[in-house]
Amino acid sequence: MKNVIIAGSKESSILRQNCYPVEVPGDQVTADMIIGLLKEVLDNNSDAAGIAAPQIGFSKRIAVIHKSVVNSKEHLVLINPEVQTIGVDTTAEVEGCLSFPGLSKRVKRFKNVTVSTLLSASSNDKVTIKLTGFPSRAVQHEVDHLNGITILEK
Ligand SMILES: [Zn+2]
Secondary structure, three states, rough: OOOOOOOOOOHHHHHHHOOOOOOOOHHHHHHHHHHHHHHHHHOOOOOOOOEEEHHHHOOOOOEEEOOOOOOOOOOEEEEEOEEEOOOOOOEEEEEEEEEEOOOOEEEEEOOOOEEEEEEEOOOOOOEEEEEEHHHHHHHHHHHHHHHHOHHHHH
16 A cells, blocks of 8 residues: 655655646556555555645545545545635634644635536546535645645644
């Protein structure tokens, strides 16, 4: 299994980088490989809400949300995700992060968002999902990672 990059380690500068978009369909093979590795990390971390590609060393706009968070049979794959807020309501809750073992931090986030994502890296078909509560928080956390932002900066 791919190791998760821990803040402060020698590879950790990737956690501060704005990730590159997935090119469709040119990046399809790479994207599928990254998605497989991210799912594997989640399958082995049942208490992780999600993980983003830079956390395993890839500067690509891909993240996966644990299926338990979205109450689904499948993990939710985000490719080139775009978050839009709905309204201005915010809520502050304690979050953790696989890249910051042992750290819990209260983070303020928007309550309600939509996320648009490619369905796969093979075509430009997109889906937009409306989220509230913890799934909304988890998606905002992972999309922050794709912009080089961790809970330390929040
Ligand atoms: Zn994180």
